[in-house]
Amino acid sequence: xxxxxxxxxxxxxxxxxxxxxxxxxxxxxxxxxxxxxxxxxxxxxxxxxxxxxxxxxxxxxxxxxxxxxxxxxxxxxxxxxxxxxxxxxxxxxxxxxxxxxxxxxxxxxxxxxxxxxxxxxxxxxxxxxxxxxxxxxxxxxxxxxxxxxxxxxxxxxxxxxxxxxxxxxxxxxxxxxxxxxxxxxxxxxxxxxxxxxxxxxxxxxxxxxxxxxxxxxxxxxxxxxxxxxxxxxxxxxxxxxxxxxxxxxxxxxxxxxxxxxxxxxxxxxxxxxxxxxxxxxxxxxxxxx
Numbered sequence: 620x621x622x623x624x625x626x627x628x629x630x631x632x633x634x635x636x637x638x639x640x641x642x643x644x645x646x647x648x649x650x651x652x653x654x655x656x657x658x659x660x661x662x663x664x665x666x667x668x669x670x671x672x673x674x675x676x677x678x679x680x681x682x683x684x685x686x687x688x689x690x691x692x693x694x695x696x697x698x699x700x701x702x703x704x705x706x707x708x709x710x711x712x713x714x715x716x717x718x719x720x721x722x723x724x725x726x727x728x729x730x731x732x733x734x735x736x737x738x739x740x741x742x743x744x745x746x747x748x749x750x751x752x753x754x755x756x757x758x759x760x761x762x763x764x765x766x767x768x769x770x771x772x773x774x775x776x777x778x779x780x781x782x783x784x785x786x787x788x789x790x791x792x793x794x795x796x797x798x799x800x801x802x803x804x805x806x807x808x809x810x811x812x813x814x815x816x817x818x819x820x821x822x823x824x825x826x827x828x829x830x831x832x833x834x835x836x837x838x839x840x841x842x843x844x845x846x847x848x849x850x851x852x853x854x855x856x857x858x859x860x861x862x863x864x865x866x867x868x869x870x871x872x873x874x875x876x877x878x879x880x881x882x883x884x885x886x887x888x889x890x891x892x893x894x895x896x897x898x899x900x901x902x903x904x905x906x907x908x
Contacts, residue, residue, distance in 0.1 A: 620662055622696050626730030629658050633791050635760045637735070650732050652719035657757065658731055659695065659722070668693045668722065671701075680717065682708050689717040693725035700728040756789040758884070764797065771805045776904050778804055785867065786904055787882045848896025856898045857890050863905040 620628070636654040659666045670678035671690040681688045687708040692699050702725025706716035727733055764786075768775040779786040782800035784793050845856075852860075864875045879890055882901040887893060893901075 620696070622698055622729070625662055625695075626733060629662070629731045631734045632732045633756070633760070633794065635763065635794070636757075648735050650723065650735065652715075652722060655719075655722050655726055655731065659726065662729075662731075663696045666693070666695050668725065678714075678717075680713075685709075687713055687717060689721055691721050691725065693722065693728070695729055698729070700725055702726075702728060755881075756791055756794060760794075761786065761789060764801070767801065771801075773801070773804055779904075785878075787901070788878060845895040845899050848894060848899070850895050852891070852893045852895045852898040856895060856902075857893075860890065860893075860898050860902055860905075863902060867905055 632650050632654075636650055637648050638651060639648065669692055671692065672679035674680070678689055678691065685708055686705050687710075689704045691702055691704070693702050694700075702721050704717040704719070704721025704724060706713060706720055710716045723732070727735075765775045768778055776786060778801050779789070779797065781804065782793075782796050784797055789797065860879075861875065864878060869875050869878050875890065876887070879893060879897075879901065880887055882904065883893060883897050890898075
């Protein structure tokens with residue numbers, strides 16, 4: 620990544636990582652220290668920072684009108700920018716508060732989460748959002764989505780399939796579509812209870828629908844989990860997985876391996892290194908029958 624690409628990729632943060640902070644009778648949007656750190660690592664794994672001064676082996680801190688202030692330098696992709704962190708001097712974790720505030724402030728100088736600092740200006744220029752470079756949604760946000768689906772009694776893989784998406788390859792730009800599909804399925808009219816007798820016409824329609832189910836509206840028959848999920852995947856499993864990958868557009872060996880690695884959440888050199896349980900889970904994602 621180049622410096623000029625940072626603002627396009629991270630100028631507008633994913634709404635899922637934006638928190639709310641009440642201050643002075645209003646609510647401010649902010650992105651936490653951990654998420655800023657994740658973005659910095661995404662941009663430049665060798666990023667670094669240092670205070671402008673030292674005092675007895677620790678960053679120099681100045682107090683002004685009850686506020687502690689720490690100035691420092693943030694370096695990303697070889698470029699160094701000045702930033703400042705401030706917090707009430709009576710905070711119990713003052714050093715952590717100052718570092719977190721400094722990183723948010725200094726990162727903004729590079730364009731990271733800049734929209735939160737100039738909200739009205741960005742709202743007047745919505746085209747800025749359209750230029751955001753796609754990045755993979757974090758595992759934490761995927762787990763939040765799965766939890767929301769569980770609470771709504773929905774299968775997350777079926778929600779993703781209904782939206783035409785693959786959960787393990789989810790991109791930031793696809794989140795609005797996934798949320799809309801989730802809301803639509805959550806608010807859908809409940810199916811008729813099974814204890815209510817169907818008329819002859821309804822029964823006939825139900826049977827026809829069962830035998831004419833399409834890939835976009837499948838009959839939900841869960842894939843049977845393997846008896847030994849930690850055992851090596853069988854050749855039959857690998858063959859089925861490869862066929863599903865091809866059907867979903869993952870045609871090259873590189874694309875197949877990247878998808879499998881994302882699903883396993885560990886480095887692998889080939890599909891044959893996957894465990895039976897991992898293959899079964901990925902098959903469920905690609906083909907949630």
